[in-house]
Amino acid sequence: MNNTKEKLVVLTGAGISAESGINTFRDANGLWEGHDIMEVASPLGWKNNPELVLDFYNKRRSQLFEVKPNPAHIALAKLENDFDISVITQNVDDLHERAGSTNVIHLHGELLKARSSFDEDLVYDWKKDICLGDLCEHNSQLRPHIVWFGEAVPMMEPAIEKVTEAGIIMVIGTSMQVYPAASLIHYKKVTAPVYFIDPKPNISESEIPNLEIITDKASTGVPKAISLLLHK
Template sequence: MKNIVVLTGAGISAESGIKTFRDDNGLWEGHDVMKVASPKGFEENPALVLDFYNKRRKQLLEVEPNAAHYALKDLEKKYNVSIITQNVDDLHERAGSSNVIHLHGELLKVRSSFDKDLVLNWKKDLNLGDFCEFNSQLRPHIVWFGEEVPLLETAALEVQQADILLIIGTSMQVYPAAGLKDFAPSHCQMYFIDPQPAIRESQNLRIIKENASTGVKKLVESLLQN
């Protein structure tokens, strides 16, 4: 059974109604990104950071997976599928995908500020005074700017085993995630699905210039027929 590795970014979730956070002016929901997505921002104004993610969490619970998420789940009928996502939502899991690696953390989880390995499922608001068992403030389980990406090595090992690599809804211009495609073996066939691709086709790279919901569905149907 061949291995398919899927790299997904904000573009796949945007079609479910998830805002992509960063506007053209570099702000996230009107906030300086470093104020709401950095350890320093959390230290300086934890209430602002918690409120920011509480709003994102509420929004996530109001949306559903789209056709692209469900199509990727269907690939498991014929292939070993690993999904490596830069997204912090759980839409891949809700669509039924069984092997999902979250590079940047998960919005429906929180963790201890004292012990990063103490992670809890969390669907309600997270407030100041919500402490872990070590009497330390809980924080969003999100990889903030300036923090280590703990699952990057795991993701790279997955890409090294890929026979087919799908890149969906991400520009692959932001590192370190952008470097993952470079770990693909020489025989790996790559597909890049994006309405405004920032890269060119090559011998091993085919570009599908469509939104995720339509492009992924077409590609998956083709791969299941081969």
């Protein structure tokens, strides 16, 4: 390889974190941990029952401290030695960062941050529970720094820019069915190869140009994709 590192964008979803023991929010019946999605992941749910919403995310946050990055996270972090790599994740955990990835875009927010319900740009690092009565500097209640249904996805524009610049795309553990995140793949260069890693891929090679499907879970599929990348 030459001295200029090729731009690689990795899109990750719940599948990569599930191997670390993080429950995927959505069950087969459409509930999130036994709750209707709109109860815990919408502005209306927050307005109706902020205590329930805080409890839901407090449990998710505390679980983070019981898990650690898996081989897929670690392998991606090591790729920074060979590529100019950006990770765009739908996950709200910090496992990519803990594994050593230094350029991570969180589309749907971050569990380890809280933000003002008055000013969405006022964001705090936050590792403990958020409780009713925890206020920002404007005396407004703190809320999880999570993008809920019906809210804008502020990191979409930076993510689109990364995808349009990328020479290679890798998709790991996401069905690419949740919008707007699912639209990112359509911003890629026609010539950019896509490595799609999922044990049950729901995508066909006719849908995306230069698609290579690896039907493995993240921890075994990512090393396979990296081997292909480094020896292409």
